[in-house]
Amino acid sequence: MRAFLPQYNLQRPVSLAEGLQLLHDQPGRFRPFAGGTDLMVLFNAGKLPAGDFLDISRFEELKGIEVSDSEVRLGALVTYQEILHHPVLQDEFPNLVQAAFWTGAAAIQNRGTLGGNAANASPAADTPPALLSYGARIELVSGQGRRSLDYSSFHLDYKKTALRPDELIAALIVPRPTQPRFHYYRKVGTRKAQAISKVCLAACADGGRVRLGFGAVAPVPAACPQLSDVLTRLGRNPLQAEVRQALHQEVTPIDDIRSNREYRRRVAENLLDQMWSEYLKWSP
Ligand SMILES: Cc1cc2nc3c(=O)[nH]c(=O)nc-3n(C[C@H](O)[C@H](O)[C@H](O)COP(=O)(O)OP(=O)(O)OC[C@H]3O[C@@H](n4cnc5c(N)ncnc54)[C@H](O)[C@@H]3O)c2cc1C
The missing domain is CATH 3.30.43.10 (Uridine Diphospho-n-acetylenolpyruvylglucosamine Reductase, domain 2)
Known part of the structure; x- marks a missing residue:
């Protein structure tokens, strides 16, 4: 009611x-x-x-996208629409633009904010995997000042974050690339649009270093650091058995109304296979 x-x-x-x-x-x-x-x-x-x-919607300090030589700073109140239409994000951070594109539809994209998506802390949210794939930092602000964390340490447990009761998310910050890099983003849902993720994978390979962000496969958006390290060591070679082992250690989905655990594990494997075959074909 x-x-x-x-x-x-x-x-x-x-x-x-x-x-x-x-x-x-x-x-x-x-x-x-x-x-x-x-x-x-x-x-x-x-x-x-x-x-x-x-x-908090009128706080000018939490609005806008600022681009410097080394990073892009997205205020917590930046909407999906702003992300979708930003030329630097389109060029350099396509995973984030894809995440915004696949989030809800126009009404949600006009009102929903990046900071709200992070603070709401749903493991199935679509921008966290993209942010993880780019090694983002999150800036928190309180009356005592500002502090900045690796975004990968912001989500502590299911719906629990590092945010204190006197703090707001001020911004999400992504470092700009210094060389060509490979990007991959795919969301699997019940329908192509207006669906919450059953599984989502974002990946970025930067100078041989692979960064991942999985959605809906763990209690929090998952950076899967061991799996990322195994892939980084693998270089541009075909996937091997140890990759699957690392995946299964860090990808621990649950059964819920949208999917069951076994389906999610299989889809996570398939997305990883697809991402890697695209990476092997990619030329900088
Ligand atoms: C129809 C529909 C479809 C949707 N589809 C998707 C989808 O496909 N993918 C997806 O990921 N999400 C989806 N969402 C969820 C939602 O749109 C996003 O999570 C949105 O980004 C939340 O932002 P907001 O500003 O509206 O947050 P609010 O609703 O205002 O707040 C959400 C939570 O975050 C906290 N909060 C907000 N901003 C801050 C801040 N700066 N600092 C600290 N705490 C803060 C609030 O206290 C609250 O707990 C959908 C929602 C609807 C209704």
């Missing part, structure tokens, strides 16, 4: 400093509200706990 609106309080400060002060003064009281595309689904289903929300 739909929730009862008067039980919800939405604070709408205009500046980041004001918002951070509220989070600092009463840590854990306010839940950030960005595009609302995850929160409103919970609200409509009557599953959003009543309480206080902090509308």
Whole structure:
């Protein structure tokens, strides 16, 4: 049943400093509200706990895509539409653009934010695998300042992140390439569009180093560091048995309403095979 609106309080400060002060003064009281595309689904289903929300959508400091010589900084409020149409992202970070393209449809792409996708921490979310494949960092901000983490250490467990109650995600940062690199992104869902991932794989090979991001195969978006190392050592040779072993150690899917474990393991293997055969054909 739909929730009862008067039980919800939405604070709408205009500046980041004001918002951070509220989070600092009463840590854990306010839940950030960005595009609302995850929160409103919970609200409509009557599953959003009543309480206080902090509308962060007007914080200019969390908006925009900044490109420097060495990196691209995507503010937490950057929408999928902005990602889709950004020329540097199209050229250098196609996995992220693909992830934005396959996320929901136009309405969600106009409102949903990159920071919201990370904070919501669904293991089946589509941008985390792309961010992992590019070795992203995440910047968190609180009244006490900013800190930056490897994105691969942000997701701690199912729906648990390193975010403290007084912090907001400020930005996701991806280093720019210094040489040609191979990219792969594929999402497998029930339909081609408007479907949550059953399995997703993003990969990037950069100067021989392979980075992976798997979605929906573990409690968190999975960088699979052992598997990435095995692939990096393999160079441009065909896949070998130790690759499968490493995959099965780090890819530990569950049964749920969308798929069962065995199907997900098979699809993860197939995506890895497909990615690798494309990599072997790729010429820089
Ligand atoms: C119809 C539909 C289809 C969808 N399809 C897909 C899909 O294909 N793939 C996919 O990955 N997702 C999909 N989603 C999920 C959703 O659109 C994304 O997760 C979206 O990016 C969330 O961003 P938001 O700004 O709307 O987050 P909100 O709903 O505002 O917030 C989500 C969570 O993140 C927290 N939060 C938001 N911003 C911050 C911040 N800066 N700092 C700290 N915490 C923050 C909120 O407190 C809340 O817990 C779909 C949703 C719908 C309704």
